Amino acid sequence: MAVGQGADRGLDDIRAKVEAGERLTHEDGLRLYETDDIHTLGELANVVRERMHGRRVYFNVNRHINYANVCVLRCKFCSFYYPFGKSADDGTPQAGDLVHAATPYELTVEEIVSRATEAYENGATEVHIVGGLHPKLPFSYYTDMCREIRKACPKMHIKAFTAIEIIHFTRIAKPRMTVAEVLTELRDAGLGSLPGGGAEIFDDRIHEEAFKNKVGEVEWFEVHRTAHELGIFTNATMLYGHIETRSERVGHLIKLREHQEVSLAKRNSHFNCIIPLSFIPDGSALGNLPGPTGLEDLKTLAVSRLMLDNVPHVKAFWIMQTPKLAQISLDWGVDDLDGTVVYYDITKREGGSDGVTHQEMTIDSLRRLIGEAGCIPVERDTLYRPVERLADGSWRVAS
Numbered sequence: 539m540a541v542g543q544g545a546d547r548g549l550d551d552i553r554a555k556v557e558a559g560e561r562l563t564h565e566d567g568l569r570l571y572e573t574d575d576i577h578t579l580g581e582l583a584n585v586v587r588e589r590m591h592g593r594r595v596y597f598n599v600n601r602h603i604n605y606a607n608v609c610v611l612r613c614k615f616c617s618f619y620y621p622f623g624k625s626a627d628d629g630t631p632q633a634g635d636l637v638h639a640a641t642p643y644e645l646t647v648e649e650i651v652s653r654a655t656e657a658y659e660n661g662a663t664e665v666h667i668v669g670g671l672h673p674k675l676p677f678s679y680y681t682d683m684c685r686e687i688r689k690a691c692p693k694m695h696i697k698a699f700t701a702i703e704i705i706h707f708t709r710i711a712k713p714r715m716t717v718a719e720v721l722t723e724l725r726d727a728g729l730g731s732l733p734g735g736g737a738e739i740f741d742d743r744i745h746e747e748a749f750k751n752k753v754g755e756v757e758w759f760e761v762h763r764t765a766h767e768l769g770i771f772t773n774a775t776m777l778y779g780h781i782e783t784r785s786e787r788v789g790h791l792i793k794l795r796e797h798q799e800v801s802l803a804k805r806n807s808h809f810n811c812i813i814p815l816s817f818i819p820d821g822s823a824l825g826n827l828p829g830p831t832g833l834e835d836l837k838t839l840a841v842s843r844l845m846l847d848n849v850p851h852v853k854a855f856w857i858m859q860t861p862k863l864a865q866i867s868l869d870w871g872v873d874d875l876d877g878t879v880v881y882y883d884i885t886k887r888e889g890g891s892d893g894v895t896h897q898e899m900t901i902d903s904l905r906r907l908i909g910e911a912g913c914i915p916v917e918r919d920t921l922y923r924p925v926e927r928l929a930d931g932s933w934r935v936a937s
């Protein structure tokens with residue numbers, strides 16, 4: 539059946555499960571992907587989303603800071619990294635090189651704090667900080683960064699460092715530290731929660747082909763398990779639309795669901811949201827691939843909502859899905875938009891290699907996107923508590 543030819547009755551059994559709140563299987567997930575009936579898929583995802591959140595759509599006022607692009611890894615999907623060990627003056631990629639950024643950079647702690655402070659003064663409630671695996675920066679760089687931001691911006695939530703960076707810190711710390719020790723030290727310095735990056739696709743084949751020198755799912759889950767045991771909330775991602783199959787995506791979502799099940803039952807915190815990241819090929823070593831279409835984006839967001847029945851929020855990161863599709867996705871299971879962002883170095887959809895990293899959405903445009911979609915905009919903090927803006931320009935977490 540082609541798109542638009544009416545309801546796919548073959549999904550009736552899945553509809554019955556969704557309406558009864560029953561868990562979907564791997565096979566159900568694949569059938570949802572394979573249907574051409576995009577409308578029924580959206581409707582089903584919306585049943586779950588409305589059961590959890592009604593018509594509310596959350597957004598946040600944040601600032602992303604990417605502290606360094608120098609990296610010991612060479613992930614094929616990444617156009618952000620500058621290979622550690624290559625001198626700056628031969629930065630232009632040569633024949634035979636994997637594609638990568640042309641210029642290395644690393645920010646000082648002072649520069650990071652100054653960017654965070656500027657964001658804080660402009661009303662940001664969160665700073666989201668990640669970067670490449672830099673072999674020379676000491677662990678104290680990261681703890682100082684958190685401590686100094688905490689001092690300068692007492693109310694701002696610091697969401698920082700993917701699981702991959704946390705594992706890197708355990709190795710560069712002198713003496714070496716455990717994941718729990720690293721997380722505890724960062725938390726003492728001001729870290730609030732962990733973002734979901736670095737998950738990619740939990741599958742050995744994809745790991746081998748696209749990011750084989752990076753730690754894989756065992757370590758990614760170890761970090762998130764430890765964080766949840768320590769009561770640190772985290773997010774989860776899935777990077778889709780490169781060399782993985784739909785079945786491998788569904789497998790990835792089920793692994794997250796199983797982890798979440800244990801965190802909810804036995805640990806002190808859990809995943810707050812899943813962020814499906816739409817692959818942007820431009821400038822990466824997989825730049826020959828076409829990347830996902832809009833319908834594949836919508837399907838992936840909807841299937842994520844339906845498979846991850848125990849994760850509260852599904853976030854569209856408009857930098858990757860585009861603002862227009864992110865708006866439409868609010869009827870395909872998405873209840874959360876990140877965010878005002880302001881600067882983002884890791885990917886850029888158009889003109890990716892022009893070096894311009896200013897990518898900003900104002901509060902008014904976020905509210906407009908959400909309102910026009912027939913939804914109720916709710917500004918939230920990182921932990922999904924509603925934020926109240928006061929007449930004097932300050933903000934507080936609503937009680």
Ligand code: V47
Pocket residue numbers: 615616617700732733734735736737738773774775777813815816817818819822855858876884885
């Ligand atoms: O870890 C890298 C991915 C991630 C590309 O937790 C790419 O709230 C698409 O994790 N095309 C970083 N994706 C972004 C991320 C994130 C974003 C917004 C919110 C949150 C959160 C987390 O982006 C990386 C990697 O998985 N990525 N290259 C690319 N070419």
